[in-house]
Amino acid sequence: MIQIAGLVKNYGVTPVLRGVQLHVAAGEFVTLVGPNGAGKSTLMRIVATLLKPTAGEVKIGGWALPQHGDRVRRYIGLVSHQTLLYGDLTAAENLHFYARLYSVPDAEVRIGRALKQVGLAARQRDPVRTFSRGMMQRLTIARATLHEPEVLLLDEPYTGLDQDAAQLLDDLLLREQADGRTILLITHDLVHGLDLCDRMAILNRGKIVASLNSHEVTSSDFLELYAAHTGRKEAAGGK
Amino acid sequence: MAKLALSLPKRGRWQVAEQSQGIPVARPQATTSSFWTAVWSIVWKDLRIEQHTRQTLSVMLMFSLVVVVMFNFALSTDLDAARQVSTGLLWATIILAGTLGLNRSLSIERENQTIDALLIAPVDRRGIYLAKVISVTIFTLLLEVALVFIFTIFFNKPFWQPAALLVLFLGTIGYVAAGVLVTSMTIQTRSREVLLPILLLPIVLPLILPAAIATAEIVSLQPQMDTVNSSISLIAAYDLAILAVGFFSYPFLVES
């Protein structure tokens, strides 16, 4: 579903991504981890059609980016670390707006259902800026999945969530996965990411340095591996 | 293309309703109707926010009042002088208050980075530009309704005449068309609000000068209609040219 090959992105003369290689199959749940500054968010923005790659190939559903960005946008849902919600609109109004942008059919029914799913039906007439971080994040998920995207991209969705909210997000993600969506999750919460996904990939210094089936490794093994892959590089960088 | 066909689940979701020869074709998004649906939904959203907060209009109006009172105070020794400069003052007030409206309207999209949501939606980027022009124009026109009322009372000149209103309407479109384009740039820079007037005011002067001259003619005792007519055609030409430039170059300002 998502094919990335030899992806390079430079900001000016500073390289951020140096030849990223990543395939995400349809229906697969891949978690991407890496230290700060590894280029995770840049990679996410490129896949989300928000940023143009400097070189290399990015395809979603077989369509090459950025040329065919307008063809794949309908199939993408994005949860970024910003809420992408209008604080001065109510929860229902926010969803209505996005439903119209995506020309979602039966908007009323879907919005009602989505609000119920994320447990915000009672607060739907309140302005979003009065919501807690957790509620906002739940609404963000509802917004991102309202048009039933094939590909769900999540950039650090756990930031600022308490235990309960994180649990709710986990449940939502598992439900989305059961629905057959392709999910790409970026997080720095290693263990959390490992539990949910099918495959873990480690991004360090603009490259995928490891990719492994998460059902086959224990979390302690993975932590060791992560330290080896990112720590070694950093030690080298410190010389 | 074939890959998309394979990857799509077989539950028959609504997006893949259009299947031709087994290859699902992502809906071409560039149809006219979907373009205008997107434009109007963004305008609707902006109006809704304003309905909830009333921030843009109230700030613009209060600012205008302050400007008018301040100038009246400065010119109070000579009421005739105040009347003489009233058209210039009207336009100066509009463009200064307008920068507040522009900044507000475009910074809304930066607050929670909702601009990203607009950009990943299957919406033509030029539609976002048009929508922003429409909604800021609506706010500015509403402000002008109040200003026409105030200026007619304070300066005892017939600003409510249809010709004057037409000039106001056309001038506002061109001003906002240039304004949305420039604000989309300045809002993404370090200096943000500070930079907007420096960039925008010189660019709209070629529009504001004929607009102010035409308005002055219209409200004068013996208006010279050929000046008014030529000014109006100049304003219309500016509107069309800047709208065209904005329409085609806006995507370059939001893509990176």
Added chain:
Amino acid sequence: MNMTRLNRTVAVLNVLAFLSLLVSIGFIFLYAPVERSMGNVQRIFYFHVGTAWVGSIAFFVALVAGILYLWRPQRRWDTIALSSVEVGLVFLTVTTAAGSVWGKPAWNTWWEWSPRLTLITIAWLVYAAYFMLRGAIEDEEKRGRFAAVYVIVSFVSIILAYVSIRIWRDIHPVVFGGTLESAQGAEQGLQDIAPGLASMRMGITLTVNVVSFSLIYVAWLMNRIRLQLLKDQVTTLKMRVAARLQGG
């Protein structure tokens, strides 16, 4: 591209530009006749028209470079646009200063808010703001894109202003000081000058000046572009050194 050494074309252009400046000064002071009503002050007129011509060419070049940048975002288009606006702004300033010196004996005032002078002021402000915009953006690629869009908008706006002073003057020769305007405009300036040999000599001097100022513009632009390329080279080298130090 290795630009550390002075490119031969640039070197030749520099010499040519210098020589042509000498020639045009020679023409202005030795060849061109003394103008009847204004006397020797009129000689500044050749400088005025020459620089004004280069100013408009420079901004047009910037417009084209801006469009090309949006079409194919390559660094060189941005470099050309930046260099051209910079040189153009200098010439525009010279035009204004020369015009002001000319205006004092002609209209007995340094400055007159006539449409044409208002237009020049607007153009000056618009293009000066171009550097404000550039200065406020860190990211090089974004700076290029924004600057390109801005240069296009500015040009359209200036063109409209130019059209508008034309239209107004046609309708209101008296209100906007038709005689003043025609004395001040380049083409009209020539028409007002006495017929015969004198005006032919003036015409030749003007042509020589326009050509030599164009040469100066091209040379200046090339030097400015070269300077920018050197700057870029330095940045790249710095980055490389930093990367080497960091990477061990």
